[in-house]
Amino acid sequence: MAITRRHFMRTTGAAAALSLASPMIARAAADTIKVGGLHDLSGALDLVGIPMNQVFQMAIKEINEAGGLLGKEVEGVVYDPQSNMSLYSQYATQMALKDRVAVVMGGITSASRETIRPIFHKFKTPYFYNTQYEGGVCDRNEITIGTTPAQTVARIIPYAMNLYGKKVYTVAADYNYGHITSAWIKRFVEEQGGEVIATEFFPLDVAQFGSTISKIQAAKPDFVCSAMVGSSHLGFYRQWAAAGMKEQIPMISTVLGAGGNDQIVLTAAEGNGILSSFGYFEAVDNPANKAFLERVKAEYPTNTPIMSEISECTYEGMMIWADAVREAGSTDRDAVLEVIAQGKTYDLPAGKVKIDPKTHHAIRDVYIAELRDQTFAIRESYPESQPADTQMVCDLIADPNANKHYEISL
Amino acid sequence: MERSLTRDPGFWIMVVIGLVLMIMGPILIDMFTIMQITQYVVLSVFALSLAYIWGFGGILSFGQAAFFGLGAYAFAVSSISMGDTTLPLVLSFVIPAAFGVALGYFMFYGKLSDVYLGVVTMVVTLIFWKLANHTAGPEYSIAGVRLGGFNGIPSIPTINIPGQPDAWLDPAQLFRFFMGVLIVVYIALRILIASDFGRISIGIRENETRAALLGYDIRRHKVIVFAIGSGIAGLSGAMWATYQSFIDPNAFSMEMSAKALIWVMAGGVGTLLGPILGVIGLQWLTLQMGMVDFLNSLVVLGAIMMVLVLALPKGLVPTFKSLGIAGWTLWRRGRGVSSGVKKVTSDD
């Protein structure tokens, strides 16, 4: 990457031995508050992980510039799990046991989250999961900031059906997220009196979509809903446009633009008109967002990362946690969680965000945007969307010891 | 290696080191590092499975991960549904071994060899990988356990004392147990290699035609060797599954097979110690790479691999062995000349 890399103080096993021998290092460590960042910086998910990490560092810097936390400097501990599940597990244990971080931001896919969430629960390290996902986590120790299908899919389906019609064709990635999202799509379509003509699943490494495109043409839906994930699946949008289908059948997506890169990888011709729904777009118009985007540009002037829900939520996670620490007066997990559970409303770049005490998920503003000339333009916004899906299965007030990821069956 | 096993000092050194580590490890080393080392132990067993079939049987498999994954999933499914881990451990050896027999029969009785064999093993692993990834929906479950597709199977129980499902091993005990397994596998393999069966396998590795002409049934031998390797790989998969408490289709990935190849190659084909060292070295390196911010981990790993192949083509252990022997010979020769003792002839 052309951006300047930063160095961080690393704590490894060897360093731990060193710190016993060298009192100076040990003393320095006690004077800072450590926050852990566990995002993929290499491997298949680096496209998403790197911007998240950049925002993570920026947030740390912002907190320190405002005077730190509780009189101490905040120090980031960053490990790169290299899109590898066993590394996730190892680094999570290391952060909790060896580095003793006060909080962790991280995990991208649901697989990685479910690997590290039980580890942090066991070792009582507060954990913020900032990625949009399929809903259902019931764990007091995890604050889930990202949007769930009940917030996004529930909005975009009626909107699209109003615009285009009632017959839908779904194409989705063949793994848990894709399956669950397509189940939600079906439910919301049917709730609105529509019909999902067919749902097709594609393994993540499939790059040829000719047969599906022909099948869609035969089925003649009113619009196509895509839950395709990853770089191979971008080929679908490309081949769709190449077949001349863009003018024929409109397309919406629950995933496109999630990581902030898709919109520039697709050309304008390929992307124009695709609708997407997330908790954040760069186009959101409020003072917090203006300041946020300015800071991102100042911090990373070359190759400025495009902000998406995932990266902006990482910022939200840091800020909400920092605020809770200040109010609680300590980094102790239970004190911090108690403050967060009070349900304060925060003014963040995405709009107003509140943490629901019942589920520790975010109640937030949700937007529908249209891709135009490689940027998203907001068409509709829905304030205070509840994470209704997780609320169906989880009540942390009644059961504070819950520690499970429910697969919400529809 | 014509020396009898019991007279080989290398063998005894390895066993003693292993036993010392197993007993003293948790006492002398901190818990976190023990947990790290446990990972190396598990992967060493995996590496040994390939080291055996390749180094001592002449079978180069590009798909050892197929059996690793099979063992892992077999263990995961059976231990979650049974509640106890003893039988699942056995199953994790037996099921992959059975599959190894089937696949071996398919391959060796079809006279597949070298690179074509490699590709078949690779294809089989790819099939497993694709199948495992496809099992995301609720309809994919065995014995009541969801296979979970891409996300895999979480919450796999830790090994427990046989018969007492609630008495599961803590990290120190788990480490000791796995070290025990590693030592047993190592000893078993060494005995096997030194036996008649092992000698024949090595003969087949050296020159298949000659071995066939001498009257041995090559195909049967290879199937047995392959099946043993598959069983060991499966066992290591189960150990992996319980160590991580979860398993996902990455157990079947090309990357897993690749790592096995790299460990054996880097350590030295034809040795058992080498691959173990390969595991430790490369796993440690990967972990360190993730903690350092300024180097792209792939660049470093790739560079190391290339350097290894170009500079140490025989692998670490054989290279150091030859260096060691060369040094020893030079030293002896020097001594021999000055003290009038019969000259030592150069080694081969």
Next chain:
Amino acid sequence: MDYAIIVALEMIRAVAWLVLLAAGLAIIFGMMRVINFAHGEFLMLGGYTVVVSTGAGVNEWVAILLLAPLVVGIFGVVVERLVIRQLYGRMLDSLLATWGLSMLMIGGVTLIFGNTVQGVATPFGGVRIGSYQMPVYNFVLIFFAIAILLAVWAILKFTRAGLIARATMQNPNMAETLGIRTGWVYMATFGIGSAVTGLAGGLLAPVTGVVPAMGASLVGQSFITVITGGAAVITGTLSSATILGSISQATTFWAGPVYGDAALLVVALILLRILPQGITGRIFKRAL
């Protein structure tokens, strides 16, 4: 009726896709018995050349047809001189060294270009066939697959250089004795194989997402096609691509891409079982 035509055309495209993926690898493996595990990354490099140069304003076709093969071909020659040359005849070592190379390339491209670059759109748009539409680009892919195969065949069969190459392939020692500089032949072969791979990668860039790790999903298919095909470069690749491509695409139409992929793998397994030296190990044995 139109649907049948679409299916048939898609099957031919699938065959062409496999030919493009495998051709460069077949040249290198067939001639030199060297396994280039960085093949996926060579494809990626071709794709990146196109995407980066069109981003800088170069005409798309110049990028695909000229720049991509040139850049990757030169890169291939460099790799051959530095790495492969030490590993002639050592099939396994070449596999491992090129594996390391592939990791190096992925990491290197990520460092230089970052994780995303703007893609390039598929040229030409769609064509109507009855009540269906299909990208015109499919025909482009089919055309170039045929063109590459024909070109390689013509060179091998009709030119002096081809004769020298074939001689070196069949009996390197004899060729050396006759005064042929086999070192040069190998270098040129690797370079041409890389150039063909670069062209293929460039052709694929408008069809799929170009990211540093894209090679991983493509290398498996390439390998299976080449090995199943056997030692003959043209006939081997063509026959295995035809069988694997058409069966897997037909299965995809019938049951979805998961089964299509599985079908390709199962058919490859069966083929290798029946013909353990690849198709051209037994059939078309003396062919090119």
